[in-house]
Amino acid sequence: MKAIVTGHNRGLGAALVDHLLARGVAVLGISRRRRADIGGAMRPGLQEVVLDLADTGALLAWLAGPALPEFLGDDGPALLINNAGLLQPIGPAGSVDNAALALALSANTVAPLLLANAFVGATTGGRERRILHVSSGAARQPYPGWSAYCAAKAALDHHARAVAQDALPMLRIASVAPGVVDTGMQAEIRACSSTQFPLRDRFVAMQDAGQLSPPETAAGQLVDYLLGDAFGAEPVTDIRNLPA
Numbered sequence: 001m002k003a004i005v006t007g008h009n010r011g012l013g014a015a016l017v018d019h020l021l022a023r024g025v026a027v028l029g030i031s032r033r034r035r036a037d038i039g040g041a042m043r044p045g046l047q048e049v050v051l052d053l054a055d056t057g058a059l060l061a062w063l064a065g066p067a068l069p070e071f072l073g074d075d076g077p078a079l080l081i082n083n084a085g086l087l088q089p090i091g092p093a094g095s096v097d098n099a100a101l102a103l104a105l106s107a108n109t110v111a112p113l114l115l116a117n118a119f120v121g122a123t124t125g126g127r128e129r130r131i132l133h134v135s136s137g138a139a140r141q142p143y144p145g146w147s148a149y150c151a152a153k154a155a156l157d158h159h160a161r162a163v164a165q166d167a168l169p170m171l172r173i174a175s176v177a178p179g180v181v182d183t184g185m186q187a188e189i190r191a192c193s194s195t196q197f198p199l200r201d202r203f204v205a206m207q208d209a210g211q212l213s214p215p216e217t218a219a220g221q222l223v224d225y226l227l228g229d230a231f232g233a234e235p236v237t238d239i240r241n242l243p244a
């Protein structure tokens with residue numbers, strides 16, 4: 001079994017990779033930096049690609065080359081986890097930089113859809129293939145200051161719904177909100193001003209109350225779901241609703 005995981009070098013993505021490797025799944029990780037570049041341990045079974053997913057031209061060039069089909073090979077189950085994501089730019093509409101907005105949408109929405117399209121194209125021929133989009137509660141609940149992120153994650157949810165309607169052979173897809181996970185992204189939320197993000201104090205209170213999931217716990221639940229029989233029964237779901 002082989003898996004492509006974006007945003008693999010830290011946070012939830014690093015924990016997803018560790019769970020997959022522990023189950024004997026070979027992983028191709030895609031981020032702007034290698035694990036070792038940020039002090040992480042290299043692991044047998046992990047290959048890494050350094051790529052800025054906000055750079056659509058660079059992603060298209062990589063997808064036009066042989067790396068993806070070469071990694072996937074031509075048989076055996078294949079997985080794609082679109083996990084990389086960023087919250088910035090945070091702030092009310094009209095206040096954020098347009099260039100930052102374009103980069104965020106490229107990384108959060110364009111890249112997952114391009115990867116999904118290429119992955120499905122590269123995995124024909126009767127093999128089992130599964131796509132997990134790491135979504136967010138923000139896809140389903142609007143948050144002030146997060147319009148770019150909310151819209152980007154809602155696009156992933158609806159992409160999963162529509163691809164499920166394609167009913168392609170051996171393809172399952174789900175867009176799953178992972179809950180509130182103790183990663184750099186949460187630290188970034190707490191570092192915002194209340195002007196940028198009026199609900200900041202709610203996230204500070206969640207951390208104070210110990211309500212953030214460790215990345216290893218959330219990742220274990222997501223990998224159990226991804227590899228299990230129930231995966232994709234609902235194209236859009238939340239980690240809190242996954243089967244036990």
Ligand SMILES: NC(=O)c1ccc[n+]([C@@H]2O[C@H](COP(=O)([O-])OP(=O)(O)OC[C@H]3O[C@@H](n4cnc5c(N)ncnc54)[C@H](OP(=O)(O)O)[C@@H]3O)[C@@H](O)[C@H]2O)c1
Binds near residue numbers: 034185
């Ligand atoms: N943490 C939460 O509470 C929470 C809640 C809901 C949803 N999520 C979602 O969960 C996923 C993982 O988030 P996290 O909390 O683990 O965030 P994180 O700690 O900030 O990690 C983000 C990951 O994405 C990669 N990444 C970011 N921009 C990239 C780019 N332009 N190109 C390639 N890789 C890029 C980062 O690596 P580099 O910086 O090296 O590129 C890193 O590996 C995201 O999709 C996020 O939206 C998180």
